[in-house]
Amino acid sequence: MTSTAPTFGAALGDRTVPCGPDQPLLDAFLRAGVWMPNSCNQGTCGTCKLRVVRGDVDHRDSPADTLTAAERAAGLALACQARPRSDLTLALDGPAAAAGRTAHPLRDLVGTVVELADIARDTRRLRIALPEPLAFDAGQYVELTVPGSGVRRQYSLANTADVDKVLELHVRLVPGGAATAGWIFDSLGVDDEIEVTGPFGDFVLDDAEGPMVMIGGGTGLAPLVGLARTALARDPGREIHLYHGVRGAADLYDGDAMAELAARYSGFRFVPVLSHEPDPDHRSGLPTDAFVEDVPSARGWSGWLCGPPAMVDAGVKAFKRRRMAPRLIHRENFTPAC
Template sequence: MPFTATVGDREVPCEPDQPMLDAFLRAGVWMPNSCNQGTCGTCKLRVVDGDVDHRDSPADTLTEDERAAGLALACQARLRSNVVVETGGGAGRATHPLRDLTATVREIEDIARDTRRLRLGLPEPLAFHAGQYVELTVPGTAVRRQYSLANTADEDKVLELHVRSVPGGAATEKWIFADLTVGEQVQVTGPLGDFVLPPADEDDGGPMALIGGGTGLAPLIGLARTALARDPNRKIVLYHGVRGEADLYDLDLMAELADSCPNFAFLPVLSHEPGNSTHRTGFPTDRFLEDIPSARGWSGWLCGPPPMVDAGVKAFKRRRMAPRVIHRENFTPAAT
């Protein structure tokens, strides 16, 4: 018999081996979540009544002192009894339910060096927010890998993913870049993640700075297109940091957005081709500091490798951006 987890006025049954976060999201009850692997700590909550099994919660994400104080990682914890939990930021409100779907590969396209675009057709629409991600299960294994959606929310029947090959990667080099074919069926779980715009009625319409590293561009495309659909005159600067020109992609799409939206700017930045390109060089966070004298009243959006995200947070704060409106999505290595 399942135990029950309660947050606010919402009660959710949890199966014996089901992570608490998974149960809440499948019930359409929102809780903070980002990596869903136990490495980021976003889903950390306090168990105020009852008992949980912490399972594989990493000690550097959830310390012994925190466990003793009643904290837990919702993405790892399993219930040992009925529990009551507390977490900040509006946990317990309604959200798009987490679902499992079988998708069909519609398109595989090489778009940049070691980078492919996948388009996956769904048998029915998947409700999500721009900026969220889905998990793919590698066939014949229990291995799951997470990929951000480049879609806007109304593009809900064909999901677009940007995938970079990782040497030895179970999902990339050994599957997506090896023998995945058009027409193949893949298992998709989603939506996941908190890297989303405020609801339209809560969005202040202020300027936005977006910085993506590599395929960290994918969710930023969905966010930028969603924000511009709300207000085509909104000021948005989108930096794409890559090693070289061979890593750039979707330049035509970015040019179309710039043509139709007068205050949108797309700015590629190359880190390993100084002097050999018409594009700017260095690091995108440094170019942001050069371009924007003050980001007071702006919101910031960062997606890519953790060092780039960390540098972006510092750059945004240097330009007086309020910490509460700095949003980040770290692309961390898959768990072993």
């Protein structure tokens, strides 16, 4: 005689979704096409923090520095880590209270590698053909599963939403990394199959109008390309400044594609900035400083940051220094997946 694990109901606003006892709450809502705040999905950012109004959860691996003992006692939980132990009634506070709106459903697909190319120093472009379209918004990301290990790593999509059957990822080598050194830069080849889960993330365009500035560090450029192309398709006359910060010229890539974009859209400007290896053909220093030098006032602008945490923090300060409204600053702390 076999037994079936119970399925609990998790209610958020006017939506109730089924959730298994070993299924994270966030996973259950996203698979049902119900939006809930999410960013890192590893318990480190706190974006998906919610309130358990009724019922019990298992916090599993929720980090103590992201979800304190006092917060747990007050009924808070991380949706990406918590599993249900009963039927639940959940709530979100503040800006996250808009959760519950329709979202692109989270899906599991098996794709095929159609391109794997070195495009810069320790950087590869990975294109994965899917058996069917994956609905997503520009700026979101997917997870790849390393074969035979169960290890999952996150990579931002460089695509616009209309290019939905061949996903483009920019991957930076991390020495000793299970996914990069041990797979993508080692044994992975064209025609290999890859398990893909997505879409994830909230780093997507909003309804704001006016000029935009985007700053990407390393392969943090990837989601900004999709966002910039999407914004320009909606408003071809929009002013967009895209800064790409890297160590040296050997780390730059897609310059020709950015030049084509600038030739097509008069308001688009692409600015490579080298931080450690000066080159007479490019600006030197930090991309955040270059922005401050170029833009005397960003009042009415929106800002987009994707890169290492230190760069993102510097970008927030730079944007505020130029009078950008905090509500118009969007950030994606980018820790290179390994």
